[in-house]
Amino acid sequence: MKKILVTGSLGQIGSELVMHMRNIYGNDNVIATDIRRIEGMPAVESGPFEIVDVLDSKAMAEVAKKHNADTIIHLAALLSAVAEAKPVLAWEINMGGLFNALEVARELNCSFFTPSSIGAFGPSTPKVKTPQDTIQRPQTMYGVTKVSGELLCDYYFKRFGVDTRGVRFPGLISYETLPGGGTTDYAVDIYYEALKNGKYTSFIDKGTFMDMMYMPDALNAIVTLMEADPKKLIHRNAFNITAMSIEPEMVAAEIKKHIPSFEINYDVDPVRQGIANSWPDSIDDSAAREEWGFNAKYDLALMSKDMLEKLRVKLNIK
Numbered sequence: 001m002k003k004i005l006v007t008g009s010l011g012q013i014g015s016e017l018v019m020h021m022r023n024i025y026g027n028d029n030v031i032a033t034d035i036r037r038i039e040g041m042p043a044v045e046s047g048p049f050e051i052v053d054v055l056d057s058k059a060m061a062e063v064a065k066k067h068n069a070d071t072i073i074h075l076a077a078l079l080s081a082v083a084e085a086k087p088v089l090a091w092e093i094n095m096g097g098l099f100n101a102l103e104v105a106r107e108l109n110c111s112f113f114t115p116s117s118i119g120a121f122g123p124s125t126p127k128v129k130t131p132q133d134t135i136q137r138p139q140t141m142y143g144v145t146k147v148s149g150e151l152l153c154d155y156y157f158k159r160f161g162v163d164t165r166g167v168r169f170p171g172l173i174s175y176e177t178l179p180g181g182g183t184t185d186y187a188v189d190i191y192y193e194a195l196k197n198g199k200y201t202s203f204i205d206k207g208t209f210m211d212m213m214y215m216p217d218a219l220n221a222i223v224t225l226m227e228a229d230p231k232k233l234i235h236r237n238a239f240n241i242t243a244m245s246i247e248p249e250m251v252a253a254e255i256k257k258h259i260p261s262f263e264i265n266y267d268v269d270p271v272r273q274g275i276a277n278s279w280p281d282s283i284d285d286s287a288a289r290e291e292w293g294f295n296a297k298y299d300l301a302l303m304s305k306d307m308l309e310k311l312r313v314k315l316n317i318k
């Protein structure tokens, strides 16, 4: 990867991935793009930034050509809860944007990454240690776009030779950018609320296991996969990856080790609980480990310690 164009650069993953990649490849070699410019954001101020609406394929192609992009990291999409509230818009953005980005990659011979999700699985998928290759019949619009996206990316690889690669991300947890409208967002909100109010009301019920990952492991996974030897890739779109399978009570217990008075209670959101219930409890990521050396470094304890330390600084709480 030499010249990397990132869409959705101001979102939860993009805002950190742009900075992570600029540290590796150089500020001028990572072109951040998003549908709007937010002054002061590091991804806007520390290197090239362009306004790109992923539904405008001509504009995306022009920006990619202008910067001689050889890699496209396509992150622009709606997350699960928002997508369920706005299914038509979600299809337009998640599939229309993906198709446009793939066409740009095909025309300019770019390598291509876009994330899938554990949301690409559904109620008929085996829930424990979900295999890499298994039934994918999601019942959410988000999941439909993720399965469709996996199939479209594999098609572009087989039919046009585009070097497409992807991972099925679990819930991602970070202290930098708040997530926007995901089902797993409780696992981010809980740390903020623990510090600000000493308690948290979870919209996901106790005992609801989902795979999660700390953002540093997610960023490393993207770079490691994109730098992997293509000859060793049996799979491409998309690899199961995970770091931990957790539920709200486990997160609360870990927080209590740092804030003994912390309390959790529940006000379950039926929509997001229904989405969470349709997803795996835990996934098998052996294919990613074998084919490109994926290896998460943060477990729940390490992540919780780091999240609370970094958020105390960010929120200026002693």
Ligand code: VAH
Pocket (backbone or CB within 6 Å): 079, 080, 081, 117, 118, 119, 142, 169, 170, 171, 172, 179, 181, 182, 183, 184, 185
């Ligand atoms: C969401 N954070 O909740 C995203 C992710 C596996 C969850 O896809 O929609």
